Amino acid sequence: MTAAPGITPGTDRRVQEMRAAYLLVDAQRGHPGATLGLRPEDFEEFDCRHIAEIILEAGRVPAGEEQLASYAEHAVRLLTPRDRARALAYVRRQPGESVDADEYEADARYPGPVCALNAPPAEPVRWLVNDLVPAGEPTILYGPPGVFKSGLALCAAAAIAGGYALFDLPRFKTGDGSPVLYVSEDDRLSLVTMRTEAFCRGHNWARQKVLANLHFHALDGISLGDARWQQQLLDEAAGLGAHLLVLDPLAHLIEGNENDASEMRRYTRFARRVSDETGATVLWVQHAGKAREGVTGSDRIRGSSAFHGAARAAYEIADRGDNDVGIECVKMSCAEKPVRFSVHRSIEVAPGNRGHWTKARLEYLGPKAAADQWVLRYLAAIDGPKSTEIRVAAGKEGIRGEDVSAAISRLHEAGKIQFRDGSRNARHWYLTEPAQANGQAGRLTVAQPAQPALATRGRLEPARSSLHAVGMQAGIDLEEVTGDI
Numbered sequence: 001m002t003a004a005p006g007i008t009p010g011t012d013r014r015v016q017e018m019r020a021a022y023l024l025v026d027a028q029r030g031h032p033g034a035t036l037g038l039r040p041e042d043f044e045e046f047d048c049r050h051i052a053e054i055i056l057e058a059g060r061v062p063a064g065e066e067q068l069a070s071y072a073e074h075a076v077r078l079l080t081p082r083d084r085a086r087a088l089a090y091v092r093r094q095p096g097e098s099v100d101a102d103e104y105e106a107d108a109r110y111p112g113p114v115c116a117l118n119a120p121p122a123e124p125v126r127w128l129v130n131d132l133v134p135a136g137e138p139t140i141l142y143g144p145p146g147v148f149k150s151g152l153a154l155c156a157a158a159a160i161a162g163g164y165a166l167f168d169l170p171r172f173k174t175g176d177g178s179p180v181l182y183v184s185e186d187d188r189l190s191l192v193t194m195r196t197e198a199f200c201r202g203h204n205w206a207r208q209k210v211l212a213n214l215h216f217h218a219l220d221g222i223s224l225g226d227a228r229w230q231q232q233l234l235d236e237a238a239g240l241g242a243h244l245l246v247l248d249p250l251a252h253l254i255e256g257n258e259n260d261a262s263e264m265r266r267y268t269r270f271a272r273r274v275s276d277e278t279g280a281t282v283l284w285v286q287h288a289g290k291a292r293e294g295v296t297g298s299d300r301i302r303g304s305s306a307f308h309g310a311a312r313a314a315y316e317i318a319d320r321g322d323n324d325v326g327i328e329c330v331k332m333s334c335a336e337k338p339v340r341f342s343v344h345r346s347i348e349v350a351p352g353n354r355g356h357w358t359k360a361r362l363e364y365l366g367p368k369a370a371a372d373q374w375v376l377r378y379l380a381a382i383d384g385p386k387s388t389e390i391r392v393a394a395g396k397e398g399i400r401g402e403d404v405s406a407a408i409s410r411l412h413e414a415g416k417i418q419f420r421d422g423s424r425n426a427r428h429w430y431l432t433e434p435a436q437a438n439g440q441a442g443r444l445t446v447a448q449p450a451q452p453a454l455a456t457r458g459r460l461e462p463a464r465s466s467l468h469a470v471g472m473q474a475g476i477d478l479e480e481v482t483g484d485i
Helices: 013-028 032-036 040-057 066-078 081-092 101-109 149-162 189-203 207-212 227-240 261-278 306-310 367-381 387-396 401-413 434-438 461-473
Strands: 127-129 139-143 180-184 214-218 244-248 281-287 313-321 324-332 341-350 353-365 417-421 427-431 444-446 481-483
Touching: 127 149, 139 149, 149 180, 149 189, 149 207, 149 214, 149 244, 149 281, 149 324, 149 353, 180 227, 189 207, 189 214, 189 341, 189 353, 207 214, 227 261, 261 281, 261 306, 313 367, 324 367, 341 367, 353 367, 367 387, 367 401, 367 417, 367 427, 387 401, 387 427, 401 417
Parallel strands: 139 281, 139 313, 180 214, 180 244, 244 281
Antiparallel strands: 313 324, 324 341, 341 353, 417 427, 444 481
């Protein structure tokens, strides 16, 4: 038998056998061990029996054998249900009896209960993006077309690949840099790589570090309804050691009636299989259904509720106007839901070609800063609205009324806005003069107008000329206002 790497001559035979069994599983699954030139036949002596022993003794390894404990832990995670059934069939057989894994399929499909006293120690929640995306758990981003879902997913993928904090916010740290497999059935390869490089320049991320860990399928005609494609993606995620698999958009990758939960369950099972066998997080990017009265939150996810049910984290993405993207967590199974927030996107484009991004950046805006921005923009476009009118308009943009009321109070106290008395004690709000606004300390930071061309879109677009004029009169470039967080 060929000596297995990692086995030291003279080491206890039991330790050698368990390490060899781990490497066997590793090689069979296409994990890094396969790159060491190992062959399954090299481990025939240790096959089923010692794989079973790894299962049974993963939590009971010899003292001082931390490396062995790590091997055992990883081996258990790599084993498929059929591997477990085959291994257990081996140790349960009578002397001279052959091993028939099919006879023990029930062990894999219908496991018995685990006594709480014998359960392994609880592990802390692991995060792919701290406080936002749990590691190894299906997660979904959804929203109507054109709200920058794919841009968010691509920026997050680049941050994870390079080991940078998402939105450059330390509390959203991602690790040291991890492989990412990104499947795009919306955009061609040249487009996604161009935008990735724009994010690198906008956030000052090392291009080589990010791109070396990003692996794309772009318009390759992938269908998750094809078992061969499922297996290929699984093998690729395992071979790369990917920490993230992005499926964008989900609607273009599935077959069958998307409203049929039983049909969609095969796709949720695939996501769980990827997570179980590779440890990778699967990120679904999905469209939202058409807006209907009384239908909000996760009920707007297009297609069957099976995806929301299977996801351990879900985020609704919305257009807040003037390049602000709203992000609200509607589900977080493993921790408290983060507060809703927005990001401001600044995209510089090449002269004469608005489709070619040269620099892109997403800047975090907390709920307070986002509400403050929105109120300022609204008052620049609409003269003299009442408080109620402002709250109603903000509600249509997905901003809570209490956040708007607090923003009005903050801006008024800071001297940024003022009111005229109306009938029945109504207050009609407007922007203050530059001297009055600039003479007060506030929570808003006003930046100078950016020189490069910006790719813009917003719901206040028809009023953009008046917005600009009023904003300049007040000494504020409203498109460049950013929140102080």
